[in-house]
Amino acid sequence: MLAYAFRRVLSAIPIALIAVTVCFFILRLAPGGPFDGERALPPTVLANLRAHYNLDQPLIMQYFIYVGRLLQGDLGPSMVIDGFRVADLIRIGFPFTLTLALYAFVIATAIGIVAGIIAAVNQNKWPDYVLVLIVMIGVVIPNFLNAALLQLGFAVHLRWLPAGGWVSGSIAHLILPVTVLAWPHAARISRLMRGSMIEVLGSNYVRTARAKGLGERLVLARHAIKPALLPVVSYLGPGLSYLLTGSLAVEQIFGLPGIGKYFVTAALNRDYGIVLGTTILYMFIILALNLLVDLVYAWLDPKVRYR
Amino acid sequence: MPGLTGKDQVLTDYANKLAVLDAPKGRSLTQDALRRLSKNKAAVVSIGIVVLIILVAFIGPYFVPWGYSEVDWTSIRKPPDFDKGHYLGTDQNGRDMLARVLQGTQMSLIVAAVATVVSVTIGVVYGAVSGYFGGRVDSLMMRFVDVMYALPYILFVIILVVMFGRNPVLLFVGIGAIEWLTMARIVRGQTLSIKEKEFIEAARASGAKPFAIIMRHIVPNLSGPVVIYATLTIPEIIIAESFLSYLGLGVQEPQTSLGTLISAGAPVAEVLPWMLLGPAAVLVTLLLCLTYIGDGLRDALDPKDR
Numbered sequence: 333m334l335a336y337a338f339r340r341v342l343s344a345i346p347i348a349l350i351a352v353t354v355c356f357f358i359l360r361l362a363p364g365g366p367f368d369g370e371r372a373l374p375p376t377v378l379a380n381l382r383a384h385y386n387l388d389q390p391l392i393m394q395y396f397i398y399v400g401r402l403l404q405g406d407l408g409p410s411m412v413i414d415g416f417r418v419a420d421l422i423r424i425g426f427p428f429t430l431t432l433a434l435y436a437f438v439i440a441t442a443i444g445i446v447a448g449i450i451a452a453v454n455q456n457k458w459p460d461y462v463l464v465l466i467v468m469i470g471v472v473i474p475n476f477l478n479a480a481l482l483q484l485g486f487a488v489h490l491r492w493l494p495a496g497g498w499v500s501g502s503i504a505h506l507i508l509p510v511t512v513l514a515w516p517h518a519a520r521i522s523r524l525m526r527g528s529m530i531e532v533l534g535s536n537y538v539r540t541a542r543a544k545g546l547g548e549r550l551v552l553a554r555h556a557i558k559p560a561l562l563p564v565v566s567y568l569g570p571g572l573s574y575l576l577t578g579s580l581a582v583e584q585i586f587g588l589p590g591i592g593k594y595f596v597t598a599a600l601n602r603d604y605g606i607v608l609g610t611t612i613l614y615m616f617i618i619l620a621l622n623l624l625v626d627l628v629y630a631w632l633d634p635k636v637r638y639r
Numbered sequence: 640m641p642g643l644t645g646k647d648q649v650l651t652d653y654a655n656k657l658a659v660l661d662a663p664k665g666r667s668l669t670q671d672a673l674r675r676l677s678k679n680k681a682a683v684v685s686i687g688i689v690v691l692i693i694l695v696a697f698i699g700p701y702f703v704p705w706g707y708s709e710v711d712w713t714s715i716r717k718p719p720d721f722d723k724g725h726y727l728g729t730d731q732n733g734r735d736m737l738a739r740v741l742q743g744t745q746m747s748l749i750v751a752a753v754a755t756v757v758s759v760t761i762g763v764v765y766g767a768v769s770g771y772f773g774g775r776v777d778s779l780m781m782r783f784v785d786v787m788y789a790l791p792y793i794l795f796v797i798i799l800v801v802m803f804g805r806n807p808v809l810l811f812v813g814i815g816a817i818e819w820l821t822m823a824r825i826v827r828g829q830t831l832s833i834k835e836k837e838f839i840e841a842a843r844a845s846g847a848k849p850f851a852i853i854m855r856h857i858v859p860n861l862s863g864p865v866v867i868y869a870t871l872t873i874p875e876i877i878i879a880e881s882f883l884s885y886l887g888l889g890v891q892e893p894q895t896s897l898g899t900l901i902s903a904g905a906p907v908a909e910v911l912p913w914m915l916l917g918p919a920a921v922l923v924t925l926l927l928c929l930t931y932i933g934d935g936l937r938d939a940l941d942p943k944d945r
Binding site for chain 1: 782783785786787788789790795797798799874878881882885886898901902904905909915919922923926927930
């Protein structure tokens with residue numbers, strides 16, 4: 333197990349390095365720069381600015397400087413806001429983004445699993461049809477439209493919840509964003525759960541359990557639910573990274589102070605520093621989550637370790 | 640002398656009878672799949688609706704009295720008005736909403752079609768090459784896919800659009816260039832099993848070059864999963880495009896797309912509900928139908944469930 337974990341971690345390192353390289357060069361090779369304002373800057377100011385951010389050096393040198401700093405844990409400065417660093421942005425925005433994503437993750441996973449079980453047990457009866465319809469809506473309606481409709485219903489007409497914005501510590505401000513973020517995730521999980529549950533309920537050992545006289549509840553609790561959870565477990569890692577990136581969009585829609593808001597603004601201002609830093613941060617999170625899922629899977633299923 | 644024993648007579652009768660009767664026909668896999676698909680009511684209805692939406696989006700504008708960028712100064716922010724020909728009302732600039740919804744649908748459909756073709760082409764060729772050659776080439780190519788998977792998708796599209804300008808063509812290509820990853824993985828997996836079959840060995844023995852084998856013998860055998868996946872890619876691309884347009888990074892005025900229309904309609908939906916409801920209804924119907932078609936195709940083509 334340890335050897336496998338070691339191998340997996342080692343193989344993630346070149347992937348991370350190549351991904352950093354790809355990001356860096358895509359951003360730098362694109363036309364336009366952070367200092368193309370409405371008004372042209374005086375040449376000396378521009379030259380000083382470029383020297384300050386090492387933009388006057390050859391591209392390959394800039395790359396090595398960047399990677400060198402990255403290895404020391406420095407994601408670099410903003411190139412538009414003076415004295416602001418990616419680390420500051422992460423300190424300000426990331427706790428919020430993480431909170432939003434984790435709320436959505438826990439709620440959606442719980443609802444998704446329960447809904448999947450209910451749908452599977454009542455296969456082709458009305459609870460199944462109702463749940464499948466709700467799931468379909470979650471998968472199909474894009475989050476910004478869902479957000480607009482929910483805002484219209486619950487904030488404008490019913491006036492139960494605020495339409496957007498953020499007051500520190502207010503749960504009411506989180507309900508709509510978390511709903512919008514969690515719905516598609518819950519939908520995917522309940523689809524997976526329903527499918528694998530139906531398969532498990534048709535298997536021989538469940539028939540045996542029923543045949544020896546166990547009640548339906550005990551069959552579910554003792555024999556069916558655990559094996560049916562496996563595909564869901566393997567989706568949790570990608571699911572969380574999906575929620576973390578999806579959170580950027582939801583923050584933008586509801587005007588919440590997470591990383592998402594800063595990222596879109598930074599991209600529009602061609603603030604290479606922020607865009608690159610944020611992208612790399614997300615990349616590391618996704619890689620780490622994938623690694624974690626692989627390790628959990630290897631732990632659950634010994635066959636994987638020896639492949 | 641023929642016919643002496645009557646044997647020839649019997650045989651001729653039998654031959655005539657066979658000629659009149661229909662020869663027993665074999666059913667191809669495609670026919671099988673189509674038959675199963677036609678039994679799936681949701682999928683059939685969805686196909687009808689999607690075809691209808693496509694026809695209306697492309698032919699409809701010729702029958703609408705107003706152009707999508709034409710301003711009617713006498714009716715600004717007006718609800719549906721049948722006398723003036725504003726069947727879905729007008730927006731804040733006095734432009735006819737029906738004409739704009741049709742144009743937006745057109746744009747979303749074009750983006751989806753081009754991006755899907757781009758992503759399917761890249762994905763199929765990449766996956767087939769990687770799977771066919773195997774070994775070091777395969778692990779190198781798949782490592783690259785892993786790297787691309789690690790890049791956060793939304794961030795990447797935003798970067799592409801912002802850096803390379805808001806050109807609709809680039810939008811198509813950019814979205815397509817990101818969506819191919821899953822396709823490549825699926826195709827590679829299929830290729831790995833197909834390349835062990837006898838007909839590939841026969842092709843190789845007869846001296847076909849690797850490229851010819853991939854294009855003539857492997858790719859045609861991938862059509863099932865490719866069709867399913869392409870159908871499921873279209874709604875994803877429509878969502879991606881409309882989200883970008885929603886952020887103001889997509890299609891530019893006076894042209895429009897469903898996402899642009901929704902983002903314009905959402906903030907004023909309280910007072911001008913017709914500005915949100917029209918485009919939203921089209922988008923949701925389109926996505927719902929495409930998803931049902933994709934699910935139906937998967938059930939019809941997937942040999943596991945037979």
